[in-house]
Amino acid sequence: MRRFDLVVVGAGIGGGSLVYNLLAQGFRGRLLVVDRGGAVATGATGLSAGGFRNLWTTPINQRLCTHSAKILAHFAEEMGVPIGFRPSGYLFTHGPEAWARVPLAAEIWRENGVRFELLSPGEIEERIPGLRCGIGEVDEEVREFLGLEPIVGGVFGPDCGSFDPSQAAQGYFLRAQDRFPVRPELGFGIEVLSLLFGKDGAVTGLRLKGPSGEETVEAGQVALCTGPWTNALLQASGCPPEELMPVISQKRMLFVTDLPGQDPRWRDIPLTIVDQGIYFKAEGDNLILGKARKDAPDSLETTFEPDYYLEEINLVLQERIPAVASCRLKSGWAGLYDTCTADHNAILGWHDAHAGLLLQVGYSGHGAMESPAAGLCLAELILEGRSRSHDITPLRWNRFREGALVTEKIVI
Secondary structure, rough: OOEEEEEEEEEEEEEEEEHHHHHOOOOOEEEEEOOOOOOOOOOOOHHHEEEOOEEEEEEEEHHHHHHHHHHHHOHHHHHHOOOEOOOOEEEEEEOOOHHHHHHHHHHHHHHOOOOOEEEEEHHHHHOOOOOOOOOOOOOOHHHHHOOOOOOOOEEEEOEEEEEOOOHHHHHHHHHHHHHHOOOEEEEEEEEEEEOOOEEOOOOOEEEEOOOOOOEEEEEEEEOOOOOOHHHHHHHOOOOHHHOOOOOOEEEEEEEEEEOOOOOHHHHHOEEEHHHHEHHHHHHOOOEEEOOOOOOOOOOOOOOOHHHHHHHHHHHHHHHHHHHHHOOOOOOOOEEEEEEOOOOOOOOOEEOOOOOEEEEEEEEOOOOHHHHHHHHHHHHHHHHHOOOOOOOOOHHOHHHHOOOOOOOOOOOO
16 A cells, blocks of 8 residues: 555645645655646636735735735746736726725725725726726616616726736646655546545545556545535545535636727736626737626536626626627636635635644635645645744634634625
8 A cells, every 4th residue: 555644635726836835845755646637737727717916805815815926926937837927917996885995995905015006987997998987878777787886996906917827836746846856746537535534533544546446545644625526525535514614616607708999908907807796807819707606506517608708797898898799709618616605715724623634725716816825834834833924824624613704804
């Protein structure tokens, strides 16, 4: 029977960051990474929109994302892998009610050193070609049907932007393979059937199923970077309901269209969020758009739905930016969020009921932007017993039992 000091389940950006940072900090044990996909970043990482921002009102999210952005800014230089890093910013637009809450958020950002700019409607229109903040030109019945309201202000985050999480994951694993005395063993097309626990509840190994059949491996520690599949794995391992995560799987879709016009400013727009949470960014000659479906069911189903763009995104966005009406839907895809239903924040750290079981799950859509710093913190936790770079105890598993949820004070 093979034995490893650590088995990491999941070869996305979260697993990659953890593995690389462990080795960079001196880990020299036997290390195995397994993933059900056929290569690095075939799961949620490869389907991510790739945005990063530090415009949060919870300090832990601000710190992780600010640190991650600094890592990503130098990633190509330090890791030798281009990741399409674009510090183009984030632009949140607000109607009257939401804008009234911005001063409280701004106070929190100032206290934590988060840079931001408050924009007037005119300044917003200058940054997004053809966007109309007012709704006076929209038919009254259409306005009411779509729930449109005037945009009265915006928040711009200059330290935000976008990158390619798949390339970042590739970079982490490539450098983990060629920079250190210990080379992690990578296993693809391998499903984890169950975790194994000792009489005291500590994790002792895993049952795996791969191209060569089933295998049991011993493990001193196991790190779960398994996203929406985490609870199913814990249930298959015999864990009772009270040991599971408050995490569900929700489908999220991204759509690719033409740019709405020839204005050269389109290529440099920030990632922008407008009515009902519709967001868009430019990538070359394309516009990438998305909108989270409210109350999406707990499901692993990932069927792409072109009609969702036509009915839920384009129908609204063309009233805000009329040129969008002519945008041709080129392609798109569907992926999964591992949504933490309790507070929509990640679960990072040890599982209190099972010694040696490390959790990096429940990111709720901001895993790609937090993983570079989170992987560093978790590596420190494994090697030193605590995270030196940032205090990640607010994101501990036991917070749900303690009633110590990490909730955004202002949802922007």
